[in-house]
Amino acid sequence: MAVPLQPVKTFGNGNGGWINKLIFGDNLQVLKALMDDPEVYDKMISEGKIRLNPRTEKPEYRLEPVKTQLLDSNWTDVPGYTFKWKYPTENSEQLLERIIIASSNPGDLVLDAFAGSGTTGAVAEKLGRKWIMIDCGKLAIYAMQKRLLNLRE
Incomplete structure (x- = not known):
């Protein structure tokens, strides 16, 4: 479904593009699968796709910069009501x-x-x-x- 959005520059969580949400939040199975095959894990580290956080020693993956943001359920980027036609409950x-x-x-x-x-x-x-x-x-x-x-x- 292609929903037009206003472009939003996103790049990680303020940590230089590195984030651990995928590994420790939504998809712990991804990390477990990587740990089962050390060669794949080592290859991803050498390619710069995964790293160990220098402070926490926890694995993180690289979040590439994108120009759009996925649409969630809170649509605060568009106005709810307008009064262009001077109607009391006019939606935008x-x-x-x-x-x-x-x-x-x-x-x-x-x-x-x-x-x-x-x-x-x-x-x-x-x-x-x-x-x-x-x-x-x-x-x-x-x-x-x-x-x-x-x-x-």
Whole structure:
């Protein structure tokens, strides 16, 4: 799933790119497998992929620098609400773009049962999705209509 993110420069944990989380946190089996085959372990040390931490003597692996960061469940890099269309509960287009890209494909149908200002439908339209919007408020119907008509210009 390709979700567009703002580029974030990451390089280890402030320890020069060396980290021990993989070995001692999530995948202790990796270290155990390496220890079973000393030749592989020695080769990884000689290639600079694994080292013993000079202070703790615990094995660490090299974390290569990357320009993107994996998406987690805390989306603090996009705003939650905006007031571009002056609607009280309007969600940001960035947030809905991420949700729609992550959960549908072009040509899919997107449903918003509480459409409000029509942000979901507008973003779905821009991303090549079909959409259904539902709302019973007169202000919501007016806001959706105005927004979608402006989208075509």
